[in-house]
Amino acid sequence: MSDTIKYFLEESKMPKTWYNIAADLPKPMEPPLHPGTLKPIGPDDLAPLFPMALIGQEVSQDREIEIPEPVREIYKKWRPSPLYRARALEKHLDTPAKIYYKYEGVSPSGSHKPNTAVAQAFYNKEEGTKKITTETGAGQWGTSLAFACKLFGIELDVYMVKVSFEQKPYRKLVMQTYGARCVASPSNETDSGKAILAKDPNNTGSLGIAISEAVEMAAKNPDTKYALGSVLNHVLMHQTIVGNEAILQMEMADDYPDILVGCTGGGSNFSGLANPFFRKKF
Amino acid sequence: MHTLGSQFIPPATHSGGLRYHGMAPLVSHLKEINALEAKAYGQKECFEAGVNFARTEGIVPAPEATHAVRGAIDAALECKKNGESKTILFNLCGHGHFDMKAYGDYFEGSLAEDKFDKGSMDKALEDLPKIA
Numbered sequence: 008m009s010d011t012i013k014y015f016l017e018e019s020k021m022p023k024t025w026y027n028i029a030a031d032l033p034k035p036m037e038p039p040l041h042p043g044t045l046k047p048i049g050p051d052d053l054a055p056l057f058p059m060a061l062i063g064q065e066v067s068q069d070r071e072i073e074i075p076e077p078v079r080e081i082y083k084k085w086r087p088s089p090l091y092r093a094r095a096l097e098k099h100l101d102t103p104a105k106i107y108y109k110y111e112g113v114s115p116s117g118s119h120k121p122n123t124a125v126a127q128a129f130y131n132k133e134e135g136t137k138k139i140t141t142e143t144g145a146g147q148w149g150t151s152l153a154f155a156c157k158l159f160g161i162e163l164d165v166y167m168v169k170v171s172f173e174q175k176p177y178r179k180l181v182m183q184t185y186g187a188r189c190v191a192s193p194s195n196e197t198d199s200g201k202a203i204l205a206k207d208p209n210n211t212g213s214l215g216i217a218i219s220e221a222v223e224m225a226a227k228n229p230d231t232k233y234a235l236g237s238v239l240n241h242v243l244m245h246q247t248i249v250g251n252e253a254i255l256q257m258e259m260a261d262d263y264p265d266i267l268v269g270c271t272g273g274g275s276n277f278s279g280l281a282n283p284f285f286r287k288k289f
Numbered sequence: 290m291h292t293l294g295s296q297f298i299p300p301a302t303h304s305g306g307l308r309y310h311g312m313a314p315l316v317s318h319l320k321e322i323n324a325l326e327a328k329a330y331g332q333k334e335c336f337e338a339g340v341n342f343a344r345t346e347g348i349v350p351a352p353e354a355t356h357a358v359r360g361a362i363d364a365a366l367e368c369k370k371n372g373e374s375k376t377i378l379f380n381l382c383g384h385g386h387f388d389m390k391a392y393g394d395y396f397e398g399s400l401a402e403d404k405f406d407k408g409s410m411d412k413a414l415e416d417l418p419k420i421a
Contacts, residue, residue, distance in 0.1 A: 028315065032318070032322075033322060034318075034322055036314060036315065036318045037314075037318075039290075039314065040420060042418070045418060045420060091346070091381075093342075093345070093346055095345040095346055095347075096341070096342060096345045096346050096362075096365075097365070098345075099341065099345045100362065100365050100366060100369065101369065102365040102366065102368055102369040103368055103369060103372065103373065103374040104364065104365040104368035104369070104373070104374060104375050104376070104377055105374065105375070105376045105377065106361055106365055106377045106379075107376070107377065107378045107379075108361070108378070108379050108380070108381040109378070109379075109380050109381065110348065110381045111380065111381065111382045111383060112348065112351070112381065112382075112383045112384035117351075117383050117384045117386065117387070118351065118382055118383030118384075119380070119382045119383065120383075144309075145387075145388070146387065147351075147383060174390070175387060177387055178387055214309060237309070237313065238309075238311065238312075238313045238314075239313070240313075240314070240315055243313055243315055243316075249380065253378065257378070262376050263376060264376050264377065264378035265375040265376050265377070266364050266375055266376070266377045266378070267377075267378055267379070268357050268360040268361045268364065268377065268378070268379035268380070269357050269379060269380040269382070270304075270307060270353050270354060270356035270357045270360075270380075270382065271307070271312065271313075271316055272304070272307035272309040272353065273309050273311075273312070273313055274312055274313030274315065274316035275313070276353075276380050276382035277316065277380065278313065278315060278316060279380070280378070280379075280380040281325070285319070285324060288324075289324075
């Protein structure tokens with residue numbers, strides 16, 4: 008029996024497509040509704056905020072979508088990420104179960120977030136976006152997008168929840184190192200931020216307020232777009248590189264998972280790992 | 290989309306990335322069609338799992354990722370109880386090198402454990418728009 012700990016996939020074997028689970032869902036999803044009209048949202052509603060390529064991916068029914076070559080070249084800086092067999096943890100727990108984990112902390116920003124940040128920056132660059140705005144809570148997403156925007160020469164303003172901005176100065180400095188501008192939210196730069204500060208000058212912010220500020224700036228400026236780090240279909244799809252690699256690495260281990268586990272906030276790291284495995288189940 | 294609405298303010302847990310109370314429509318849909326099982330964990334049991342992971346595997350997980358570690362460990366302990374050799378795969382989505390204050394709070398015992406409060410959930414849900 009082999010005592011392999013790490014399963015490394017060669018760069019040349021890195022999957023060239025993302026997996027779009029919409030093509031295989033046993034029951035299709037309901038369309039998203041416009042918060043004002045409560046009618047289904049169309050591409051025109053999203054166009055001020057996102058490049059058309061990403062809007063297309065959001066509603067695509069294509070099973071596989073090619074990862075553009077420039078994105079794959081950047082992925083190679085840390086991908087394929089290793090699959091580990093947690094032999095020491097298994098021994099500690101004294102369990103007959105086999106535990107594997109896909110480790111996304113090897114990326115430049117230390118999380119899975121660059122998998123979509125690089126893709127979103129690429130499509131924005133293709134469509135002439137000069138500047139991107141976004142929000143960040145703890146800073147993982149802001150850091151990842153800062154890295155990606157610098158590689159494609161796009162300016163980035165990050166609205167960071169004020170309480171985190173003050174408590175986590177190092178993440179803010181990483182964003183600055185990558186060349187992004189990080190603003191404590193609520194700020195005096197937007198109407199939504201000003202309105203909140205007028206009511207409560209000591210407001211420590213929330214993710215919702217930071218999103219409002221970032222969306223407002225993108226909606227007001229034609230050369231500025233907005234980027235989201237989770238929740239949307241296209242963001243989850245960009246993360247499927249994780250599961251596509253894991254399937255090949257589980258083959259290298261001559262094993263297959265009975266149980267998949269992921270944490271979910273917006274849902275992207277879980278979907279990135281799990282969706283390609285759902286493909287085999289549906 | 291599973292949501293608590295825009296007026297809900299999540300408790301100040303250390304897992305900033307999990308303090309989002311609008312789940313991806315796709316993940317919500319997979320739950321609705323019973324393709325996955327959802328579990329909620331308190332942050333203390335997650336940091337306990339994260340520390341165990343660091344002391345065995347060597348990587349300090351991000352606070353968010355400690356939830357996946359907890360889930361994987363629980364699944365492995367269930368296998369031990371039932372004498373089953375199942376294969377478990379989890380996503381260790383990030384390291385926790387910028388989140389050591391959270392580990393510090395855990396070691397000092399000052400980590401708050403938020404209880405599910407049905408009252409605040411019901412109140413937040415009242416503000417949701419009515420759709421067919």
